[in-house]
Amino acid sequence: MALLEIERLSVSIGATSILRDVDMTLDRGMVHALVGESGSGKTMTALALMQLLPHGAAMNGHIRLAGKDIATASESEMCRLRGAEIGMVFQEPMTALNPVKTIGEQVAEGIRWHTGASRAEAEEQARAMLDRVGLPPARFPLDRYPHQLSGGQRQRVVIAIACALKPRLLIADEPTTALDVILQAQILDLLKSLVAENDMGLLLISHDLAVVADMADRITILRRGEVVESGETVRVLSAPADPYTRRFTQASLHMPDRPAPKAASGTPLLSVGNLTREYPGSRIELFSRAVPTRAVDNVSFEMAEGQSIALVGRSGCGKSTLARMVLALDRPTSGEIRLDGQRIDNLPDDDALRQARQKMQIVFQDPYGSFDPRQKAETLVAEPLHLLDRKPTPVERRERVATVLERVGLSPDDMDKYPHQFSGGQRQRLAIARAIITGPKLVVADEPVSALDVSIRARILDLFADLTGKLGLAWLFITHDLNVARAMAEHVIVMDEGRIVEQGRTDDVLQNPQSEAARALVAASPDLRLILSGKLREQG
Numbered sequence: 001m002a003l004l005e006i007e008r009l010s011v012s013i014g015a016t017s018i019l020r021d022v023d024m025t026l027d028r029g030m031v032h033a034l035v036g037e038s039g040s041g042k043t044m045t046a047l048a049l050m051q052l053l054p055h056g057a058a059m060n061g062h063i064r065l066a067g068k069d070i071a072t073a074s075e076s077e078m079c080r081l082r083g084a085e086i087g088m089v090f091q092e093p094m095t096a097l098n099p100v101k102t103i104g105e106q107v108a109e110g111i112r113w114h115t116g117a118s119r120a121e122a123e124e125q126a127r128a129m130l131d132r133v134g135l136p137p138a139r140f141p142l143d144r145y146p147h148q149l150s151g152g153q154r155q156r157v158v159i160a161i162a163c164a165l166k167p168r169l170l171i172a173d174e175p176t177t178a179l180d181v182i183l184q185a186q187i188l189d190l191l192k193s194l195v196a197e198n199d200m201g202l203l204l205i206s207h208d209l210a211v212v213a214d215m216a217d218r219i220t221i222l223r224r225g226e227v228v229e230s231g232e233t234v235r236v237l238s239a240p241a242d243p244y245t246r247r248f249t250q251a252s253l254h255m256p257d258r259p260a261p262k263a264a265s266g267t268p269l270l271s272v273g274n275l276t277r278e279y280p281g282s283r284i285e286l287f288s289r290a291v292p293t294r295a296v297d298n299v300s301f302e303m304a305e306g307q308s309i310a311l312v313g314r315s316g317c318g319k320s321t322l323a324r325m326v327l328a329l330d331r332p333t334s335g336e337i338r339l340d341g342q343r344i345d346n347l348p349d350d351d352a353l354r355q356a357r358q359k360m361q362i363v364f365q366d367p368y369g370s371f372d373p374r375q376k377a378e379t380l381v382a383e384p385l386h387l388l389d390r391k392p393t394p395v396e397r398r399e400r401v402a403t404v405l406e407r408v409g410l411s412p413d414d415m416d417k418y419p420h421q422f423s424g425g426q427r428q429r430l431a432i433a434r435a436i437i438t439g440p441k442l443v444v445a446d447e448p449v450s451a452l453d454v455s456i457r458a459r460i461l462d463l464f465a466d467l468t469g470k471l472g473l474a475w476l477f478i479t480h481d482l483n484v485a486r487a488m489a490e491h492v493i494v495m496d497e498g499r500i501v502e503q504g505r506t507d508d509v510l511q512n513p514q515s516e517a518a519r520a521l522v523a524a525s526p527d528l529r530l531i532l533s534g535k536l537r538e539q540g
Contacts, residue, residue: 042173401437
């Protein structure tokens with residue numbers, strides 16, 4: 001008997017159909033991937049399994065867990081199943097965890113509720129579970145709060161909560177999206193081992209086909225709420241039968257057609273020399289001297305006009321701190337930064353700094369979070385125009401916004417829309433439009449495609465390449481995705497613990513890394529082609 005059987009599952013909200021006749025089967029000890037573009041119904045399927053659908057949603061069909069149909073189960077029955085029989089690992093651990101409760105309390109809570117264990121017994125089980133997921137209590141006491149942990153550590157706490165009672169079914173909704181490749185590999189290995197140890201079934205929701213190829217035994221492709229293809233993972237991804245699956249797989253392997261890099265000449269556009277940034281530390285003992293934390297340690301590099309550089313490294317290695325200093329949003333402790341020959345690290349916060357900022361802009365990782373939801377697109381895109389010496393008139397401003405929207409593949413009619421009226425890919429295009437409206441020479445792109453599905457990501461990468469060719473922009477890409485580095489940058493800089501440990505041509509560094517940090521990043525980065533070819537060889 002299959003662990004999970006989904007038969008003709010349909011979900012609608014009002015007159016809008018979200019899922020239509022979805023069928024899927026998952027056995028114990030197996031990993032089944034649910035894949036599709038944003039809005040395809042992946043997360044809604046998971047919510048239907050947990051009976052956590054939005055208010056007003058209607059559901060039809062059958063959901064059988066170990067032979068029992070839970071589609072019509074009451075809320076009290078589902079409360080007994082959630083946590084004990086069905087566990088869920090959410091995409092964003094910081095929002096899934098309670099910020100005012102310790103990690104020990106949060107892991108023990110479900111144990112006490114479902115088993116009636118005493119506080120001491122639940123804490124002992126929580127301690128054992130946290131140790132199992134790589135958070136030994138000797139180093140990570142139960143009285144720590146979520147904000148005192150890193151992103152990867154918080155994700156381990158969420159996994160501990162989901163697996164504390166060894167549920168038969170584990171649902172993982174994009175569990176590694178915000179993690180660097182090394183943490184991603186560790187989390188995926190942990191999920192694999194937990195599935196094997198507890199003989200549970202894992203439903204993995206992901207838009208990363210390389211991760212899916214490495215993890216999943218079977219795959220189901222969703223498009224607009226319908227199943228377009230399902231089967232054994234290697235077969236579906238290596239020889240897809242459906243045209244949509246073929247396009248989806250090709251998008252995951254897509255490499256944009258970048259313009260040829262220009263030969264460096266004259267003064268570098270950006271010159272960073274012996275840059276260091278320290279932050280005040282805390283005292284270890286009452287009368288001891290506070291030891292400062294060095295986030296960036298003696299970093300130097302140069303960047304030519306029109307050049308694209310990828311800044312890669314693990315979370316916490318200093319990438320974002322370095323970017324803030326380059327953008328003059330933070331001042332270095334020592335060293336200097338020159339933009340177009342002008343030193344900008346010591347400029348007073350006045351007109352000189354405003355004029356320097358005309359030449360540089362940023363594209364944030366989460367465009368929705370960087371936009372004021374109460375403002376229309378015209379206002380949001382035009383925001384940097386206050387940096388210009390001559391402020392445009394309202395008519396000129398509107399014309400300028402219309403031009404830049406067309407340049408990034410949107411319509412002038414979009415000016416009067418609010419951020420929530422755009423898709424994720426469209427919001428990122430808005431963010432790019434805002435970044436280029438002042439005609440900068442340098443754009444810093446901070447994880448600009450990490451939250452996008454593969455189809456949208458391919459189009460955004462094409463847009464970056466197109467803008468590089470047409471506008472001659474220089475890009476500093478901050479990323480933990482080495483595939484993005486390969487796609488967008490001719491030069492790569494690898495950082496580790498605040499220092500540059502390796503830099504050079506992208507192909508040279510990523511194909512033959514010399515430093516231990518670079519080798520670790522390359523080894524942990526999943527490659528769809530290599531994974532599929534390896535599994536096909538194993539199958540004979």
